Amino acid sequence: xxARAKEIEEKKTEKTIGADGxxxxxxxxxxxxxxxxITEKDDNANPKPKKKxxxxxxxxxxxxxxxxxxxxxxxxxxxxxxxxxxDGGTITVGDTQTVSAHGxxxxxxxxxxxxxxxxxxxxxxxxxxxxxxxxxxxxxxMQSRLNKKIEEAKAISAIENTANPPTRxxxxxxxxxxxxxxxxxxxxxxxxxxxxxxxxxxxxxxxIFAEESALIDVDxxxxxxxxxxxxxxxxxxxxxxxxxxPHTVYVFTGDYVDRGMMSIECIMLLFCYKIAYPDNIFLxxxxxxxxxxxxxxGFYDECVSSIPxxxxxxxxxxxxxxxxxxxxxxxxxxxxxxxxxxxxxxVELNDLxxxxxxxxxxxxxxxxxxxWADPDLSVLEWKISSRGSGFAFGSNVxxxxxxxxxxxxxxxxxQMCFDGYWTIPGSKLITIFSAPVxxxxxxxxxxxxxxxEKLTVQIVAFVPESDTVEAIIRxxxxxxxxxxxxxxxxxx
Ligand SMILES: [Mn+2]
Numbered sequence: 001x002x003a004r005a006k007e008i009e010e011k012k013t014e015k016t017i018g019a020d021g022x023x024x025x026x027x028x029x030x031x032x033x034x035x036x037x038i039t040e041k042d043d044n045a046n047p048k049p050k051k052k053x054x055x056x057x058x059x060x061x062x063x064x065x066x067x068x069x070x071x072x073x074x075x076x077x078x079x080x081x082x083x084x085x086x087d088g089g090t091i092t093v094g095d096t097q098t099v100s101a102h103g104x105x106x107x108x109x110x111x112x113x114x115x116x117x118x119x120x121x122x123x124x125x126x127x128x129x130x131x132x133x134x135x136x137x138x139x140x141x142m143q144s145r146l147n148k149k150i151e152e153a154k155a156i157s158a159i160e161n162t163a164n165p166p167t168r169x170x171x172x173x174x175x176x177x178x179x180x181x182x183x184x185x186x187x188x189x190x191x192x193x194x195x196x197x198x199x200x201x202x203x204x205x206x207x208i209f210a211e212e213s214a215l216i217d218v219d220x221x222x223x224x225x226x227x228x229x230x231x232x233x234x235x236x237x238x239x240x241x242x243x244x245x246p247h248t249v250y251v252f253t254g255d256y257v258d259r260g261m262m263s264i265e266c267i268m269l270l271f272c273y274k275i276a277y278p279d280n281i282f283l284x285x286x287x288x289x290x291x292x293x294x295x296x297x298g299f300y301d302e303c304v305s306s307i308p309x310x311x312x313x314x315x316x317x318x319x320x321x322x323x324x325x326x327x328x329x330x331x332x333x334x335x336x337x338x339x340x341x342x343x344x345x346x347v348e349l350n351d352l353x354x355x356x357x358x359x360x361x362x363x364x365x366x367x368x369x370x371x372w373a374d375p376d377l378s379v380l381e382w383k384i385s386s387r388g389s390g391f392a393f394g395s396n397v398x399x400x401x402x403x404x405x406x407x408x409x410x411x412x413x414x415q416m417c418f419d420g421y422w423t424i425p426g427s428k429l430i431t432i433f434s435a436p437v438x439x440x441x442x443x444x445x446x447x448x449x450x451x452x453e454k455l456t457v458q459i460v461a462f463v464p465e466s467d468t469v470e471a472i473i474r475x476x477x478x479x480x481x482x483x484x485x486x487x488x489x490x491x492x
Pocket of ligand 1: 227255286288339413414415
């Protein structure tokens with residue numbers, strides 16, 4: 001095994017809080033000092049409007065603002081006390097809620113407990129931190145420039161409709177699943193599927209997704225997984241380490257395809273599991289399960305290059321299937337999972353349950369927002385997202401929506417974080433990212449969340465192995481213990 005391949009091999013570690021309240025076996029990735037998740041821009045989804053007489057200046061970055069992948073430079077900055085506070089272990093929700101809400105949100109302004117109106121234009125990206133309905137309407141109107149995208153969506157739909165009616169064949173799904181475990185090795189190893197296998201698997205999966213509501217109810221225990229992005233080896237490792245369906249129930253929060261080299265294998269294995277055990281694995285839609293996105297970020301190219309002759313047709317069939325994926329999962333009515341985040345259009349759960357599928361090329365509104373949104377420490381309410389789709393939402397929004405919907409915790413993915421997870425201090429929201437060593441570019445950990453019957457949530461990290469990782473883990477544990485002591489973090 002090459003040094004590079006060895007580096008990619010992950011080490012499974014777990015982070016728990018013992019009965020004595022002390023953290024045990026906490027681990028962290030090598031580059032974990034930077035706690036801020038990385039936001040990618042999907043500029044194809046909404047290119048920045050070019051304004052006459054205005055040059056493309058770079059956006060001035062404010063403290064705590066999320067950074068773009070292209071701008072990222074590793075820093076040796078120590079994690080701030082605030083970023084440590086809630087990061088240390090088991091989060092219990094439900095009757096024994098221990099996610100306490102003291103500590104202010106860094107970078108935000110509070111006046112009498114309410115957000116202060118703020119309104120400015122940064123390089124054509126309007127930022128609003130509003131508190132009344134008028135502001136909200138103004139902001140929603142601004143999004144109407146996305147109307148331009150309708151035309152683009154129509155063009156892509158035309159390609160989608162080129163697929164012929166699929167031929168179906170009888171498939172032994174157990175045998176097909178096993179095929180994915182024959183070679184558990186690192187590196188790219190493409191699996192060959194017959195055309196009829198593609199067509200049957202996609203068609204069957206699509207039929208099952210179509211029967212599911214946009215909001216699905218899941219009973220614990222289960223494991224919630226974040227972005228995979230074609231990292232098939234990491235997916236297989238996770239199944240081996242945490243248990244395979246149906247013995248372990250999984251909720252995947254989307255972004256199965258693009259970026260990585262084995263998107264087809266990821267999505268085919270997940271679809272096979274869904275068909276074999278529809279009540280033991282749930283697949284939500286990510287923003288990359290939208291045709292206009294995965295046409296551009298790798299999945300289309302992978303289909304065309306690795307499926308001779310009919311790659312585009314299979315890609316199109318995948319898109320029709322993706323349009324049937326559910327948007328959100330509700331675990332025991334208390335923990336809400338989605339890919340991106342919240343939407344100003346989410347007033348009650350029924351708004352989501354009543355969404356009719358298929359949802360083709362969403363570009364605005366509730367579903368689109370939930371696929372694209374990000375939490376943002378710098379605002380308390382809403383602002384336009386720098387991604388060009390969906391919104392950035394602040395801690396007041398999280399509190400308000402959780403209270404209104406009776407939610408105790410929001411689990412979302414969509415942003416790369418070096419520890420594999422990221423929380424806003426004092427907030428009922430956690431971000432997870434499940435593609436370790438993302439794109440072979442970062443040395444990030446991947447994380448998934450294990451939820452037990454009592455709704456205790458445990459973070460499971462997949463940490464890239466290296467010579468120095470043990471020392472970093474030891475150092476991190478020391479820092480975290482001190483932080484816990486000084487903040488008096490109490491666990492029931
Ligand atoms: Mn995403």
